[in-house]
Amino acid sequence: MERPDWAPKDVDIEKASAARLYDYFLGGSYNFEVDRALGRQIEQAAPGVPEFAFLNRAYLRRAVRYMLAQGIDQFLDLGSGIPTAGNVHEIAQNTNLDARVVYVDNEPVAVAHADLILEDNPTAVAIEAELQDHVTVLGHDKTRAVLDFSRPIGLLAVAVLHFLPEGVSPYEVLAAYRQALPAGSYFALSHLTRDVGSDQVDQIIRLYAQSQNPITARGKDDIAGMFAGFDLVEPGIVFTPLWHPESPEDVGDHPDRSGAFVGVGRKP
Numbered sequence: 001m002e003r004p005d006w007a008p009k010d011v012d013i014e015k016a017s018a019a020r021l022y023d024y025f026l027g028g029s030y031n032f033e034v035d036r037a038l039g040r041q042i043e044q045a046a047p048g049v050p051e052f053a054f055l056n057r058a059y060l061r062r063a064v065r066y067m068l069a070q071g072i073d074q075f076l077d078l079g080s081g082i083p084t085a086g087n088v089h090e091i092a093q094n095t096n097l098d099a100r101v102v103y104v105d106n107e108p109v110a111v112a113h114a115d116l117i118l119e120d121n122p123t124a125v126a127i128e129a130e131l132q133d134h135v136t137v138l139g140h141d142k143t144r145a146v147l148d149f150s151r152p153i154g155l156l157a158v159a160v161l162h163f164l165p166e167g168v169s170p171y172e173v174l175a176a177y178r179q180a181l182p183a184g185s186y187f188a189l190s191h192l193t194r195d196v197g198s199d200q201v202d203q204i205i206r207l208y209a210q211s212q213n214p215i216t217a218r219g220k221d222d223i224a225g226m227f228a229g230f231d232l233v234e235p236g237i238v239f240t241p242l243w244h245p246e247s248p249e250d251v252g253d254h255p256d257r258s259g260a261f262v263g264v265g266r267k268p
């Protein structure tokens with residue numbers, strides 16, 4: 001397969017990746033034919049997928065705005081993805097010019113593109129790392145230079161924990177991050193679930209197994225368990241569109257069409 005000029009040398013262009021599939025579903029152009037081919041198969045088997053992606057992105061925006069309203073001005077975004085419209089640093093710096101953001105992703109395309117758009121932005125940086133490697137992420141020079149761990153931080157793990165490899169416990173990983181956060185910090189996640197009124201999520205899981213990022217879907221109680229040590233803010237764990245919707249149209253008749261549960265918690 002031909003390697004486009006913009007593709008980093010260490011990127012695997014033979015197998016689709018979650019970052020590039022998500023970019024494809026959102027209408028971006030940082031994906032390869034291998035991603036588009038699998039993306040088309042996924043759309044055919046689960047036509048709701050592009051909507052899942054847009055609803056998830058809208059939730060990310062609402063969660064960041066909520067945290068900003070609570071006085072949070074620095075963010076650690078785990079599994080941040082290929083930058084697209086409405087990135088965390090844009091949302092945050094739109095409200096607070098001094099807001100600080102560390103993006104973490106294990107996909108070279110996501111980090112290369114983030115590096116490019118953050119060139120002139122000294123308070124937003126990107127790190128290429130496995131989020132489960134919390135020692136590297138938390139101890140990274142860039143993390144230490146940008147985030148002040150003596151003040152509350154907004155931790156984001158949006159649409160990423162279902163990609164953790166088998167054998168990696170999201171509970172243990174999150175406990176390590178929680179420990180590093182000062183009191184008053186916030187944590188937001190979204191997570192794929194099978195608890196929906198269709199078999200679309202089963203189709204997604206089946207087809208993502210062909211990508212570099214197989215999926216583990218979880219039920220509401222297991223997802224709620226990821227907030228151990230945080231106080232969930234209202235309305236708790238809900239389907240994506242039900243978390244602080246900005247209009248009735250945001251919710252629609254079938255909020256479970258998002259395929260994911262979301263929530264935000266505060267470290268007491």
Ligand SMILES: C[S@@+](CC[C@H](N)C(=O)[O-])C[C@H]1O[C@@H](n2cnc3c(N)ncnc32)[C@H](O)[C@@H]1O
Pocket residue numbers: 018019020022056057060078079080081082104105106107110129130131132157158159160163164165213
């Ligand atoms: C579906 S995208 C979500 C992007 C963004 N958080 C959002 O919600 O709009 C998932 C991202 O997580 C990244 N990812 C998956 N597993 C990861 C891991 N173990 N460590 C770091 N990043 C990971 C993928 O490369 C991809 O960019």
